[in-house]
Amino acid sequence: MELQSSISFVYFTFTAVFFLFSFSLYILRLKPYCNCDVCTAFVTRSWAAEFVNLSDWYTHLLRKSPTGTIHVHVINNIITANPDNVEYMLKTNFDNYPKGKAFSVILGDLLGRGIFNVDGKCWRFQRKMASLELGSVSIRSHALNVVVEEIESRLIPFFSSVAGNGGGGSLDLQDIFRRFSFDSICKFSFGLDPGSLKPSLPVSELESAFDLSSKLCAERAMAPSPLIWKMKRLFNLGSERKLKESIKIVKTMADQVIKKRRETGSSSNNDLLSRFMGSISDDDYLRDIVISFLLAGRDTVASALTSFFLLLSQNPKVVTKIRDESDRVMGVTRETLPGFSDLQKLHYLQAAIHESMRLYPPVQFDSKFAKQHDVFPDGTFVKRGTRVTYHPYAMGRMERIWGPDSLEFKPERWIRNGEFKPESAYKYPVYQGGVRVCLGREMSLVEMKSVALCLIRMFDVEVVNPEQTLRFTPGLTATISGGLPAVVRPR
Numbered sequence: 483m484e485l486q487s488s489i490s491f492v493y494f495t496f497t498a499v500f501f502l503f504s505f506s507l508y509i510l511r512l513k514p515y516c517n518c519d520v521c522t523a524f525v526t527r528s529w530a531a532e533f534v535n536l537s538d539w540y541t542h543l544l545r546k547s548p549t550g551t552i553h554v555h556v557i558n559n560i561i562t563a564n565p566d567n568v569e570y571m572l573k574t575n576f577d578n579y580p581k582g583k584a585f586s587v588i589l590g591d592l593l594g595r596g597i598f599n600v601d602g603k604c605w606r607f608q609r610k611m612a613s614l615e616l617g618s619v620s621i622r623s624h625a626l627n628v629v630v631e632e633i634e635s636r637l638i639p640f641f642s643s644v645a646g647n648g649g650g651g652s653l654d655l656q657d658i659f660r661r662f663s664f665d666s667i668c669k670f671s672f673g674l675d676p677g678s679l680k681p682s683l684p685v686s687e688l689e690s691a692f693d694l695s696s697k698l699c700a701e702r703a704m705a706p707s708p709l710i711w712k713m714k715r716l717f718n719l720g721s722e723r724k725l726k727e728s729i730k731i732v733k734t735m736a737d738q739v740i741k742k743r744r745e746t747g748s749s750s751n752n753d754l755l756s757r758f759m760g761s762i763s764d765d766d767y768l769r770d771i772v773i774s775f776l777l778a779g780r781d782t783v784a785s786a787l788t789s790f791f792l793l794l795s796q797n798p799k800v801v802t803k804i805r806d807e808s809d810r811v812m813g814v815t816r817e818t819l820p821g822f823s824d825l826q827k828l829h830y831l832q833a834a835i836h837e838s839m840r841l842y843p844p845v846q847f848d849s850k851f852a853k854q855h856d857v858f859p860d861g862t863f864v865k866r867g868t869r870v871t872y873h874p875y876a877m878g879r880m881e882r883i884w885g886p887d888s889l890e891f892k893p894e895r896w897i898r899n900g901e902f903k904p905e906s907a908y909k910y911p912v913y914q915g916g917v918r919v920c921l922g923r924e925m926s927l928v929e930m931k932s933v934a935l936c937l938i939r940m941f942d943v944e945v946v947n948p949e950q951t952l953r954f955t956p957g958l959t960a961t962i963s964g965g966l967p968a969v970v971r972p973r
């Protein structure tokens with residue numbers, strides 16, 4: 483008995499000492515003693531007296547920095563808005579900037595080995611397979627069919643019922659676009675319809691569980707030390723208990739769909755799951771892959787559409803130009819839905835959507851971790867283990883990249899000789915760029931253009947307070963705190 487209690491004592495002491503030692507090492511690496519202006523403002527949150535969002539403060543600092551790069555020592559984070567650095571980390575020296583363990587551990591419980599959350603061989607395999615699938619004509623036309631069906635059967639009827647016969651009615655654009663994109667990405671990825679945009683706007687169990695999981699994972703990233711959430715997870719406490727429960731709901735639903743599909747066979751389905759089933763026999767792996775797609779394609783599209791309609795409310799002339807262009811290309815019948823070839827001819831619409839994401843990128847910043855010491859093209863020394871962030875939100879607001887009118891919403895800046903002209907992905911890394919560029923770019927553009935065009939042609943959509951200063955809730959994708967209320971009238 484005495485021996486047993488001695489062993490327990492030694493074990494407990496060893497664990498406590500080890501914990502304290504690791505914690506001290508972690509804290510020391512972060513340079514908590516740094517008292518430079520930026521670190522002091524970060525720690526005391528004094529920046530919040532002048533800026534609404536952390537991203538706005540970073541933008542201010544990056545604009546002032548001669549190199550377009552800053553270092554927040556207390557969190558060991560280099561942040562850059564310099565296109566040369568962005569190209570270097572995403573393409574030239576890609577292998578030195580993986581997502582890293584610190585990131586994958588945060589999303590690991592939800593995403594497992596899914597493409598979004600892995601590096602190296604596992605990522606390369608999924609990337610190759612997913613690029614082949616997403617590039618195929620059949621999957622692209624399946625994606626368009628899913629979107630068109632959701633627009634015709636749910637989005638337009640919902641807007642029509644709110645708009646009434648002329649008096650108009652109000653709705654929260656952000657909520658509706660989130661429901662729309664969730665239904666669409668679930669149908670596209672798994673062939674599952676959560677029905678979240680049905681007329682009664684039901685609370686879908688899958689959607690709530692998925693939202694809560696991604697929100698709580700994002701909160702992990704904001705904890706002052708990962709040890710805090712890891713301890714909570716170990717003892718199954720508070721937010722970690724809720725996270726575990728919500729992840730269980732998401733995974734169970736995905737497992738059920740996969741099981742059923744294995745029983746019925748995948749040949750009659752065109753969704754991503756069926757395509758991947760042929761090459762992957764491990765159902766847990768298959769589930770992780772599909773869940774990554776849900777995360778990648780859901781909030782991003784909803785976020786882009788929400789800020790697009792905000793900018794349109796501030797710039798009614800752009801709405802007129804989009805309507806004129808679509809009347810020229812598709813004729814004046816407003817109910818006609820655009821096909822692939824129409825969408826390709828709508829250069830002004832394409833420009834307006836790109837311009838909107840320049841100012842409000844759905845992924846405002848994105849981080850990697852340096853594997854080895856390195857030096858960025860602007861001369862910044864990058865120490866091994868440093869978190870390195872490129873910042874599309876700040877980049878869209880840099881005069882040195884976009885000129886003195888960088889804060890203005892001007893779709894024309896994307897048009898040359900009447901045609902849409904893309905910009906370098908490193909100047910505009912909204913879809914990332916380089917080796918790991920977004921795989922859903924084309925699909926998301928088709929989705930956003932189709933939705934925007936139908937609504938703009940059939941309704942007048944006015945955001946209730948278009949000049950408001952936006953406050954974003956911290957998370958993986960830009961989400962407006964309190965939503966975006968708007969009034970809708972039939973045209």
Ligand code: HEM
Nearest residue numbers: 597778779782783786844845912913914918920921922926
């Ligand atoms: C406006 C819409 C979208 C934006 C702005 C966007 C942006 C991004 C960004 C910034 C990344 C890099 C994230 C990172 O590595 O941390 C990414 C990756 C990815 N996106 Fe998108 N995305 C959009 C829509 C979509 C859609 C609809 C899909 C699915 C069909 C999708 C699939 C993916 C996938 C699979 C990756 C991971 C690629 C890899 O790691 O190799 N995205 N996206």
